[in-house]
Amino acid sequence: MKMVTAIVKPFKLDEVREALSAIGVQGITVTEVKGFGRQKGHTELYRGAEYVVDFLPKVKIEAAVDDEVVERVIEAIEGSARTGKIGDGKIFVCPLEQVVRIRTGETGPDAL
Amino acid sequence: MRKLLLPLAAGLAGLGVASGVLAQDAAAVAASGVAEAASAVADVAAAAAAPVPNKGDTAFLMTATALVILMIVPGLALFYGGLVRSKNMLSVLMQVFTVFALISVLWVVYGYSAAFTAGNPFIGTLDKLFLKGVTAESVAGTFSKGVVLPELSFVSFQGAFAGITVALIVGAFAERIKFSAVLAFSVLWFTFAYLPAAHMVWYWDGPDAITSEETLAAVTASAGWLWAKGALDFAGGTVVHINAAVAGLVGAYMVGKRIGYGRESMAPHSLTLTMVGASLLWVGWFGFNAGSNLEANGTAALAFTNTVVATAAATLSWIAGEALMKGKASMLGAASGAVSGLVAITPACGFVGVGGALVIGLLAGFVCLWGVNGLKRMLGADDSLDVFGVHGVGGILGALLTGVFAAPDLGGSGICNYVTDTCGEWGGIGAQVWVQAQGVITTIVWSAVVSVVAFKLVDLVIGLRVSEEEEREGLDISSHGETAYNR
Numbered sequence: 290m291k292m293v294t295a296i297v298k299p300f301k302l303d304e305v306r307e308a309l310s311a312i313g314v315q316g317i318t319v320t321e322v323k324g325f326g327r328q329k330g331h332t333e334l335y336r337g338a339e340y341v342v343d344f345l346p347k348v349k350i351e352a353a354v355d356d357e358v359v360e361r362v363i364e365a366i367e368g369s370a371r372t373g374k375i376g377d378g379k380i381f382v383c384p385l386e387q388v389v390r391i392r393t394g395e396t397g398p399d400a401l
Numbered sequence: 402m403r404k405l406l407l408p409l410a411a412g413l414a415g416l417g418v419a420s421g422v423l424a425q426d427a428a429a430v431a432a433s434g435v436a437e438a439a440s441a442v443a444d445v446a447a448a449a450a451a452p453v454p455n456k457g458d459t460a461f462l463m464t465a466t467a468l469v470i471l472m473i474v475p476g477l478a479l480f481y482g483g484l485v486r487s488k489n490m491l492s493v494l495m496q497v498f499t500v501f502a503l504i505s506v507l508w509v510v511y512g513y514s515a516a517f518t519a520g521n522p523f524i525g526t527l528d529k530l531f532l533k534g535v536t537a538e539s540v541a542g543t544f545s546k547g548v549v550l551p552e553l554s555f556v557s558f559q560g561a562f563a564g565i566t567v568a569l570i571v572g573a574f575a576e577r578i579k580f581s582a583v584l585a586f587s588v589l590w591f592t593f594a595y596l597p598a599a600h601m602v603w604y605w606d607g608p609d610a611i612t613s614e615e616t617l618a619a620v621t622a623s624a625g626w627l628w629a630k631g632a633l634d635f636a637g638g639t640v641v642h643i644n645a646a647v648a649g650l651v652g653a654y655m656v657g658k659r660i661g662y663g664r665e666s667m668a669p670h671s672l673t674l675t676m677v678g679a680s681l682l683w684v685g686w687f688g689f690n691a692g693s694n695l696e697a698n699g700t701a702a703l704a705f706t707n708t709v710v711a712t713a714a715a716t717l718s719w720i721a722g723e724a725l726m727k728g729k730a731s732m733l734g735a736a737s738g739a740v741s742g743l744v745a746i747t748p749a750c751g752f753v754g755v756g757g758a759l760v761i762g763l764l765a766g767f768v769c770l771w772g773v774n775g776l777k778r779m780l781g782a783d784d785s786l787d788v789f790g791v792h793g794v795g796g797i798l799g800a801l802l803t804g805v806f807a808a809p810d811l812g813g814s815g816i817c818n819y820v821t822d823t824c825g826e827w828g829g830i831g832a833q834v835w836v837q838a839q840g841v842i843t844t845i846v847w848s849a850v851v852s853v854v855a856f857k858l859v860d861l862v863i864g865l866r867v868s869e870e871e872e873r874e875g876l877d878i879s880s881h882g883e884t885a886y887n888r
Contacts (some may be wrong), residue, residue, distance in 0.1 A: 333668060334723075334727055334729070334731060335484075335668055335669055335731075335733055336733060336734075336737060336773045336774070336787060336790075337773050337774040337777050337778065337787075337790075338667070338668075340666050340668055342666075
């Protein structure tokens with residue numbers, strides 16, 4: 290099992306969700322985050338006080354998936370989240386040790 | 402002071418003035434025709450000897466008072482609140498709200514008496530302590546002969562002014578001051594700076610006491626020091642804005658800068674609320690400015706119109722300045738511009754023409770924009786919410802420009818002569834601006850001295866600042882045990 294984490298631009302969330310749904314990924318967790326990579330921030334000006342803000346709003350999508358579908362999941366996310374401009378984001382894949390469905394107590398791939 | 406020509410007695414009868422006693426005489430004249438006009442005039446003259454409040458004027462002043470209170474709560478509270486970080490939101494709301502409540506109580510205990518009874522040129526007496534002798538039937542003069550209002554309506558109107566003046570100050574040292582220090586300082590400054598200023602600028606015996614050169618001299622001798630000099634301050638550019646701004650600046654210096662000032666982000670947490678606050682200030686200011694005319698007549702309408710125009714002009718000039726300087730016009734700029742226009746037109750509103758108001762507003766936007774940028778950097782204090790940059794600079798500009806645009810040649814009303822009962826006299830712009838400057842300088846020096854002493858005293862007894870941990874945690878939790886926005 291793998292935990293796939295994707296940081297994407299906020300307006301791409303719906304497209305990514307639909308793309309994942311289309312390949313059978315049934316559940317995701319979404320968090321609003323902020324961050325930066327190569328994309329530059331902006332300057333905010335409040336009367337005489339100027340602030341350079343490096344952080345940009347992003348959305349983090351986490352999905353626990355079976356090893357067999359990881360490649361398709363990555364493709365789906367990449368394809369739907371890409372705009373071609375700096376700041377599109379990144380996808381991280383980590384090994385997932387255990388998964389439990391709380392309602393039934395199922396564990397392992399059955400709980401995905 | 403400014404006023405309108407008193408209507409002729411016959412005209413008065415013909416108009417059917419809405420006052421209980423006079424209305425009967427007016428109806429009698431209309432019914433019996435010209436032949437009885439002479440006796441009707443005598444009746445009216447007799448009735449005018451004991452003037453009775455006009456219901457329209459009374460309703461107007463009470464409404465104006467309510468508008469001024471709306472400027473404080475929630476107007477000023479939200480304007481300031483939105484500008485601070487969310488961890489300090491409640492502390493700002495609390496300071497404004499509580500200071501208003503505190504001053505409202507002190508006002509009826511001794512404030513009104515000290516400001517608006519005779520005494521000497523600098524302060525009144527305690528003759529009206531706890532409003533002794535002031536009942537629902539007591540009347541107070543206005544700026545027109547023979548026109549009175551219930552004294553209590555004047556008491557509460559002026560009380561709201563006292564409240565907002567002291568509440569304005571807290572913006573300068575937001576996010577680090579001890580709550581108890583705010584209250585203690587407020588009592589001291591209200592007593593020793595606000596009351597004398599209100600007395601010096603606004604106290605006089607009223608137009609009905611002036612009937613000849615001798616009585617004019619007597620009234621001038623017993624009037625406030627700056628009133629006697631002829632300083633023009635319609636609604637409180639000096640008494641309210643410069644006064645509070647100087648106290649704020651002194652406080653910003655003596656309390657010290659916020660931890661992390663200049664290095665950490667202290668961006669406003671809700672400019673949406675700041676805009677709501679600024680809008681309430683604009684709308685409420687019609688009570689502040691037009692209400693300062695005390696009666697509902699053409700001069701009140703002039704003050705009202707000038708308050709629309711100057712504010713609008715200042716909004717535009719501030720954001721134009723911003724766009725030129727930094728490339729973008731901002732919401733905070735528009736809100737700040739509006740407030741700077743409101744401040745600048747405050748001393749001028751009933752004395753200048755609409756053209757003068759436009760110029761005052763346009764200049765206020767640019768000059769106050771400099772006040773919160775260049776001047777702020779020069780002064781070097783952490784005046785958190787730009788109390789001096791907006792209220793101080795705007796107040797000084799407005800007070801001085803009043804001396805220019807009150808000139809009849811520039812559309813102003815000129816000076817009123819209560820012996821001849823006409824307005825329009827003028828001693829020259831230079832002379833009037835010098836009188837205005839004396840008012841400005843007096844206010845600055847007096848407020849500064851009182852503020853230094855008061856802050857020092859409070860610091861010695863209570864301490865001005867919260868601890869570093871408390872400041873980092875946020876005043877809402879550390880001073881008030883509350884969170885504004887539960888996460």
